[in-house]
Amino acid sequence: MIPPTWQECRRPNDDTDDDELVGYLMSAGEQVIPVTLIGTPLGEAQANATAVALLHERGLMTLNGRWWCLLPEVVLGTDTDPLQPQPSWEWRSVFIVEASPQECRVRLEMPAEEERTSTVTLPVPVGELLRARQP
Numbered sequence: 655m656i657p658p659t660w661q662e663c664r665r666p667n668d669d670t671d672d673d674e675l676v677g678y679l680m681s682a683g684e685q686v687i688p689v690t691l692i693g694t695p696l697g698e699a700q701a702n703a704t705a706v707a708l709l710h711e712r713g714l715m716t717l718n719g720r721w722w723c724l725l726p727e728v729v730l731g732t733d734t735d736p737l738q739p740q741p742s743w744e745w746r747s748v749f750i751v752e753a754s755p756q757e758c759r760v761r762l763e764m765p766a767e768e769e770r771t772s773t774v775t776l777p778v779p780v781g782e783l784l785r786a787r788q789p
Contacts, residue, residue: 759773
C-alpha cells in the first residue's frame with residue numbers, strides 16, 4: 655500500500671491532459687523524491703516543480719519497459735508468492751500489466767507455453783521485488 659505521506663502527482667485536468675495519476679512525491683526534507691506508481695524512485699531528491707515535471711514526462715512511460723523479478727523456473731497461474739522466494743528462484747524478465755496503490759501485477763516476457771496466462775502479484779511499493787532492467 656502506498657504510504658499515506660506520499661503526495662499524489664497527477665497530470666493537469668485541462669484540454670490536453672486528463673488528471674491521470676502519474677506517480678507520487680515523497681518528502682525528503684526541503685525537497686521531494688519523484689516515485690513511480692509502483693513505488694520505485696524515478697530520481698534523486700529535488701525541487702517540487704522539477705520532480706512534478708519529471709513524473710509528468712516519464713512517470714507512466716517508465717513502467718512500460720522490461721523489469722526483473724525473482725521467480726521460480728516455472729510460473730503457473732497466480733499462486734506464486736514473491737514474498738517467499740526459494741533458493742532455486744532466478745531473476746526473470748517481466749512486464750508490468752497492472753499497477754494500483756495496493757499491488758502490481760507482472761507477466762513473464764518470454765513465457766513457456768504453460769506460463770502464457772500466468773501473472774504474479776507484488777505488493778506496492780515493490781521495493782527489491784522488482785528491478786528496472788537496463789537498456
